[in-house]
Amino acid sequence: xxxxxxxxxxxxxxxxxxxxxxxxxxxxxxxxxxxxxxxxxxxxxxxxxxxxxxxxxxxxxxxxxxxxxxxxxxxxxxxxxxxxxxxxxxxxxxxxxxxxxxxxxxxxxxxxxxxxxxxxxxxxxxxxxxxxxxxxxxxxxxxxxxxxxxxxxxxx
Amino acid sequence: xxxxxxxxxxxxxxxxxxxxxxxxxxxxxxxxxxxxxxxxxxxxxxxxxxxxxxxxxxxxxxxxxxxxxxxxxxxxxxxxxxxxxxxxxxxxxxxxxxxxxxxxxxxxxxxxxxxxxxxxxxxxxxxxxxxxxxxxxxxxxxxxxxxxxxxxxxxxxxxxxxxxxxxxxxxxxxxxxxxxxxxxxxxxxxxxxxxxxxxxxxxxxxxxxxxxxxxxxxxxxxxxxxxxxxxxxxxxxxxxxxxxxxxxxxxxxxxxxxxxxxxxxxxxxxxxxxx
Numbered sequence: 001x002x003x004x005x006x007x008x009x010x011x012x013x014x015x016x017x018x019x020x021x022x023x024x025x026x027x028x029x030x031x032x033x034x035x036x037x038x039x040x041x042x043x044x045x046x047x048x049x050x051x052x053x054x055x056x057x058x059x060x061x062x063x064x065x066x067x068x069x070x071x072x073x074x075x076x077x078x079x080x081x082x083x084x085x086x087x088x089x090x091x092x093x094x095x096x097x098x099x100x101x102x103x104x105x106x107x108x109x110x111x112x113x114x115x116x117x118x119x120x121x122x123x124x125x126x127x128x129x130x131x132x133x134x135x136x137x138x139x140x141x142x143x144x145x146x147x148x149x150x151x152x153x154x155x156x
Numbered sequence: 157x158x159x160x161x162x163x164x165x166x167x168x169x170x171x172x173x174x175x176x177x178x179x180x181x182x183x184x185x186x187x188x189x190x191x192x193x194x195x196x197x198x199x200x201x202x203x204x205x206x207x208x209x210x211x212x213x214x215x216x217x218x219x220x221x222x223x224x225x226x227x228x229x230x231x232x233x234x235x236x237x238x239x240x241x242x243x244x245x246x247x248x249x250x251x252x253x254x255x256x257x258x259x260x261x262x263x264x265x266x267x268x269x270x271x272x273x274x275x276x277x278x279x280x281x282x283x284x285x286x287x288x289x290x291x292x293x294x295x296x297x298x299x300x301x302x303x304x305x306x307x308x309x310x311x312x313x314x315x316x317x318x319x320x321x322x323x324x325x326x327x328x329x330x331x332x333x334x335x336x337x338x339x340x341x342x343x344x345x346x347x348x349x350x351x352x353x354x355x356x357x358x359x360x361x362x363x364x365x366x367x368x369x370x371x372x373x374x375x376x377x378x379x380x381x382x383x384x385x386x387x388x389x390x391x392x393x394x395x396x397x398x399x400x401x402x403x404x405x406x407x408x409x410x411x412x413x414x415x416x417x418x419x420x421x422x423x424x425x426x427x428x429x430x431x
Binding site: 002003004005006007008009010011013014015017018020021022024025026027028029030031032033035036039 | 175177179195196198199200201202203204207208211212215218219222223225226227229230231232234238241242245246249262264265266268269270273304307308309310312313314316317320
């Protein structure tokens with residue numbers, strides 16, 4: 001166990017290694033380490049922020065969905081109402097149209113009946129006259145009886 | 157026969173505990189020491205070439221690996237090497253943050269160097285005791301003690317480096333006057349007790365590096381001796397003791413590196429504190 005110059009040599013080597021480590025070894029690794037730590041911290045931060053954003057967006061989406069559903073049901077209800085109204089109107093119109101048609105048909109029939117009556121009346125007079133002529137076998141003064149027969153026909 | 161065995165065992169142990177020494181011998185001048193007596197006779201003007209070589213190699217290995225990791229360092233997903241380097245660096249950073257209370261960005265790299273360097277040097281001990289000395293013996297190198305931390309010069313050398321830093325930072329932070337005041341007026345703040353305080357504080361100051369160096373040296377040296385003794389057993393018995401001891405030494409190796417580093421930080425932290 002001799003104490004000798006090795007002691008000094010070792011001290012010098014120690015000094016050189018420490019200096020080298022301080023100067024060239026420590027900074028890059030330490031820097032990379034801390035930068036990565038910062039990066040990871042930032043990343044985690046961003047992730048938590050993003051998840052918060054996502055929550056918010058989900059909430060908003062849900063709300064929008066709810067609103068649109070409400071709107072849709074409202075629109076549907078309105079359409080329903082409108083359609084029943086339209087059906088009602090159409091039914092009303094059809095009924096009045098039908099009534100109108102019926103009335104006009106009836107009027108036409110009445111008119112026709114009157115016309116036929118008139119015709120019949122005229123023919124009846126002639127027929128009665130001919131019949132009477134046959135029954136009597138005598139000549140009836142057409143002129144003399146004509147007036148009476150017309151009166152008769154008018155009474156029909 | 158028994159005496160022969162004993163002599164060869166003693167020779168084996170001494171051989172394993174002898175450093176490769178180059179120095180100024182009083183008779184031979186600058187030369188390689190061919191035995192332990194010559195090495196002792198060289199006195200202070202000698203250098204343990206194996207200690208220096210292996211310690212510098214380990215230091216260079218540390219610097220090279222971590223420099224490589226630093227060069228490739230990305231802030232993205234790290235690779236295996238970077239991961240390992242960052243793990244160590246984070247460990248040292250936390251250690252420094254919890255033990256060092258001053259503001260000095262140089263302490264953490266210093267601690268990293270100490271920790272990794274000592275760890276690597278200690279780890280050399282896990283190489284079986286005969287491998288490298290035998291290999292170098294074949295190459296014509298007589299002595300080869302590969303674990304630098306089993307050489308008291310190496311551990312005290314590092315401790316001396318830490319001691320210099322303690323003095324430097326004490327003076328830098330407190331000023332020369334402040335440092336002198338701290339040495340002379342604590343723990344008893346009275347002018348009559350200045351000499352007493354001075355003795356107490358100076359001894360306390362000097363004990364720091366010595367205990368630091370000797371603790372590491374003692375642990376490593378004792379472990380090495382046990383490894384050598386185990387290697388003297390019959391070959392079939394070696395593994396029985398060697399394996400548990402080596403496994404235990406994985407703990408000791410890292411623990412001693414950790415203790416040296418932590419105590420250095422504590423001492424330097426104390427040097428940064430005002431009283």
